[in-house]
Amino acid sequence: MTITLETPQPRLIVGVDTHQRAxxxxxxxxxxxxxADAEFAASAAGYREVMDWAAGYGQVEAFGVESTGSYGAGLTRQLLAEGMDVFEVNRPDKTTRARQGKSDAIDAEHAARAVLAGTATGRPKVSTGVVEAVRALLVARSGAVKARTAAVSQLRDLVTTAPEELRELLLPLTTPARVVKAAALRPDLTRLHEPAHAARHALRALARRIQALDKEMKDAEKALAPLVATAVPTLVARPQIGTLTAAQLLVTAGQNLDRFRSEAAFAKLTGTAPLPASSGKTRRMRLNRGGDRQANKALHLIAVGRLKTDP
Known part of the structure; x- marks a missing residue:
């Protein structure tokens, strides 16, 4: 009797270069x-096709996906929902691209080989829970803050160059008082060809935009408060940690906190882990300029607040 031993087939790793449409x-x-390599639509049907296509070649061990928080977010959600092992892969740096070239296939293969080599160890954020809801609201508020800052700057500059009557009326006021006063201006719309009335019209428009953005920011904070309090009640209970600060730290950490192996990993993510900058026997360190700068700012604000109030 002849016994035939089957050679176990190597398991597979799939690398994915992600874009908005494919x-x-x-x-x-x-x-x-x-x-093998292939292109798929960036849609629910396309995500299913990717998994079925890969499974047709054998047992898939892991996926390496670029931009899991943006272009690859939908695919990542689908893969995690199906219980697949997914790693977040950084896009190739300039040195790698100068050596290997640039194409979607090359970038996808780079993603797969990064997983195989063990250089891609990051786990993508789970984006199906309350943290994703917090992130969406925080994005909307951040946009309103940026727009308000720009509008306030434009209002200030327009007051500086306005006709003397308007300049004397608005320049001495604080920003909140200036916004209220400018929003109440009444230009003559039939005389907009005159600089004074055009300036009144523009100032009123900017002031009312600022007021609308103030309301938008307050509405976002009102919506965020119960979500953040429910998700991280112990965090917001700590001194000098408000809703917005806690929301930023929550978004940075993500829903699946188990992806952090240690506190040091979180410190590296937030740019608070000092980096060695020495040679020989010296042991100098320097500040970390990388990491999530919004989370770094949140931690800085907590520290500054506690320096003022915590004995």
Whole structure:
């Protein structure tokens, strides 16, 4: 009797280069051999096709996906929902692209090989829980803050160059009082060809825009407060940690906190872990300029507040 031993087939790793409308996927096996590549639509049907296509070549061990928080967010959600092992992969740097070239297939293969080599170890954020809701509201508020800052700057500059009557009326006022006063101006719309009435019209428009953005910011904060209080009640209970600060730290950490192996990993993410900057026997350190700068700002504001109030 002859016994035939079957050689176990290498398992597969799929790398995906993501874009807004289409994703390019490359399969390699665990020996490093390139197996196949194809392009799929960035849609629910396309995500299913990627998984079915990869499974047709054998057992998939993991996916390496670029831009899991933006272009690859939909695919990442689908893969995680199906119980797939997913790693977040950074786009190739300039040195790698200068050496290997640039194409969707090359970038997808780079993603797969980063997972195989173990250089891609980050886990994508889960975006199906309350943290994603907090992130969406925080994005809307941040946009309103930026727009308000620009509008206040424009209002100030327009007051500076306005006809003397308007300049004397608005220049001595604080910004809140100036906004209220400018919003109540009454230009003559039949005389907009005159600089004084055109300035009144423009100032009123800017002031009312600022008031609308103030309301938008307050509405966003009102919507965020119960979500953040429910998600991280112990965090907002700590001194000098308000709703917005807690919301930023929550978004930075993500829903799946288990993706952080240690406190040091979170410190590195927020740019608060000092970096070595020495040679020889010296042990100098320097500030970390990387990481999530919004989270770094949130931690800075907490520290500044506590310096004032905490004994």
């Amino acid at each position: 994703h390019h996927a490359v399969i390699i096996d665990t020996t490093g051999r390139r197996v």
